[in-house]
Amino acid sequence: MAKSGQNLSARCVDCGKVITFKTPPRLDQTVVCSHCDAMLAVVELNPLELDWAYEDDFDDDDDFDDED
Numbered sequence: 001m002a003k004s005g006q007n008l009s010a011r012c013v014d015c016g017k018v019i020t021f022k023t024p025p026r027l028d029q030t031v032v033c034s035h036c037d038a039m040l041a042v043v044e045l046n047p048l049e050l051d052w053a054y055e056d057d058f059d060d061d062d063d064f065d066d067e068d
Contacts, residue, residue: 014038
């Protein structure tokens, strides 16, 4: 059960719609907005805040590989 006063909803950073959690979210938990399909991550718990979720396997050097 959620602690008294704990916020279980936050706004999507893409479309601005409210995302409500049925159970208390965890830090770094990933969620998908049901309105716009944006992949988001929980970055703060109090107050509850979402931000873009980034994949860990992204490699900046991929665009600069020279194959001669």
